[in-house]
Amino acid sequence: MDTTVFTTIESEVRSYSRGWPTVFTQAKGAVQTAEDGTEYLDFFSGAGALNYGHNHPLLQKALVEYLTSDAPVHSLDMMTPAKRDFLQTFSDVILKPRGLDYKVMFPGPTGTNTVEAALKLARKVTGRQHILSFTNAFHGMTLGSLSVTGNSMKRKGAGIPLTNSSKIPYDDYFNGETEDFMWLERVLEDSGSGVDKPAAIIVETVQGEGGVRAARLEWLKQLSDLCGKHEILLIVDDVQAGCGRTGSFFSFEEAGFTPDIVCVSKSISGYGLPMALTLFRSELDVWEPGEHNGTFRGNNPAFVTATATLKEFWADDSFQKGQLAEAIATVHGALEQIAASVDGASVRGRGLLAGLHFADTEVANKVAAESFRNGLLVETSGPDDEVLKLMPALTTPKDQLERGMGIIAAAVAKVTGTDVAYQPGAGALAAA
Numbered sequence: 001m002d003t004t005v006f007t008t009i010e011s012e013v014r015s016y017s018r019g020w021p022t023v024f025t026q027a028k029g030a031v032q033t034a035e036d037g038t039e040y041l042d043f044f045s046g047a048g049a050l051n052y053g054h055n056h057p058l059l060q061k062a063l064v065e066y067l068t069s070d071a072p073v074h075s076l077d078m079m080t081p082a083k084r085d086f087l088q089t090f091s092d093v094i095l096k097p098r099g100l101d102y103k104v105m106f107p108g109p110t111g112t113n114t115v116e117a118a119l120k121l122a123r124k125v126t127g128r129q130h131i132l133s134f135t136n137a138f139h140g141m142t143l144g145s146l147s148v149t150g151n152s153m154k155r156k157g158a159g160i161p162l163t164n165s166s167k168i169p170y171d172d173y174f175n176g177e178t179e180d181f182m183w184l185e186r187v188l189e190d191s192g193s194g195v196d197k198p199a200a201i202i203v204e205t206v207q208g209e210g211g212v213r214a215a216r217l218e219w220l221k222q223l224s225d226l227c228g229k230h231e232i233l234l235i236v237d238d239v240q241a242g243c244g245r246t247g248s249f250f251s252f253e254e255a256g257f258t259p260d261i262v263c264v265s266k267s268i269s270g271y272g273l274p275m276a277l278t279l280f281r282s283e284l285d286v287w288e289p290g291e292h293n294g295t296f297r298g299n300n301p302a303f304v305t306a307t308a309t310l311k312e313f314w315a316d317d318s319f320q321k322g323q324l325a326e327a328i329a330t331v332h333g334a335l336e337q338i339a340a341s342v343d344g345a346s347v348r349g350r351g352l353l354a355g356l357h358f359a360d361t362e363v364a365n366k367v368a369a370e371s372f373r374n375g376l377l378v379e380t381s382g383p384d385d386e387v388l389k390l391m392p393a394l395t396t397p398k399d400q401l402e403r404g405m406g407i408i409a410a411a412v413a414k415v416t417g418t419d420v421a422y423q424p425g426a427g428a429l430a431a432a
């Protein structure tokens with residue numbers, strides 16, 4: 001397998017190709033095949049950009065038909081039937097049934113694009129500059145997004161001071177020892193605190209990159225109430241946790257509040273095609289025409305696969321309550337069994353944004369490497385890569401989920417030298 005060109009021509013900035021040093025030639029469903037014929041089960045799903053697996057046949061068919069029809073591929077923000085169908089379907093299938101009165105903005109096709117648009121809008125609407133974000137947050141790699149991101153290595157990459165934002169503790173930062181929001185409530189009410197009233201608070205309901213930390217639903221609700229009370233806009237960055245990843249289309253649905261602004265990207269096209277949305281309450285729509293812009297806001301092939309995805313998986317609750325709920329039970333049942341076998345290990349996350357935290361920070365990386373040797377792609381997360389991060393496609397069949405969990409259980413056993421008890425099915429029943 002010739003990899004010379006990657007190591008000689010491609011920048012040192014590449015990262016995933018180092019942990020998984022192989023050349024992938026085929027990808028179907030939950031399986032990626034390498035040039036040497038090795039098959040890998042994919043428990044990473046393009047960091048959440050492939051929630052419905054690789055090359056889903058239905059989406060592929062819609063895409064190929066569109067591409068060969070000579071319909072516009074690129075259209076800036078001009079009107080096309082593909083965009084009309086997407087907006088109508090998103091409204092009918094996602095917004096209306098959830099009672100969400102959101103405008104839809106196309107901010108450019110990446111996660112960091114939608115975060116930048118959200119921050120800009122929050123500042124424009126409120127006339128305030130400051131943004132609060134959380135410890136261990138990840139919101140993207142451009143300057144505005146970096147300014148609200150926690151990771152010190154990524155922040156340092158900016159090369160300039162990252163200003164007009166401060167960090168506040170995420171849920172359980174003090175292991176439950178300090179009452180949540182006590183500090184924030186006090187400084188917002190105290191005109192002598194020296195803390196500028198923020199335009200917005202931006203939050204991930206589950207911190208994907210920052211260690212697969214899931215905020216408690218009541219904590220999120222409290223955060224929303226606090227924002228409402230102080231007229232601070234609440235932005236939910238649902239780039240990774242959204243599009244079904246945590247078990248519902250939006251990750252905040254169960255928590256019983258409505259964010260002012262929502263950032264959506266990774267799996268909105270359903271096929272791995274670049275696409276992003278910024279959603280906001282209609283009265284926040286204070287943009288002037290063209291005030292925010294971008295060449296690739298009209299990615300019609302992505303609109304086509306996004307529409308097909310919404311119709312196939314989200315038009316009713318059969319996917320959510322059926323296959324998705326079962327997949328979550330299978331993965332969490334297995335994780336509980338593995339965690340119970342290893343001293344100090346615990347399960348993290350929500351839905352299929354799931355993690356295994358180990359007391360020894362070396363373990364997760366070694367387990368990921370051992371899993372790769374045994375045909376499984378699984379990532380690590382957290383400031384010290386101390387958490388094994390599992391993100392199988394939501395559509396992964398049960399036998400493949402169990403096979404992947406078996407590979408992880410064996411890798412954990414080998415790396416930690418413990419007997420890991422994993423019986424497919426047993427934990428799923430216990431967890432149900």
Ligand SMILES: *Cc1c(COP(=O)(O)O)cnc(C)c1O
Nearest residue numbers: 110111112138139140237239240
């Ligand atoms: C991946 C991610 C982003 C950035 O998305 P890009 O497409 O890489 O710019 C922003 N926020 C969250 C929560 C993410 O997981």
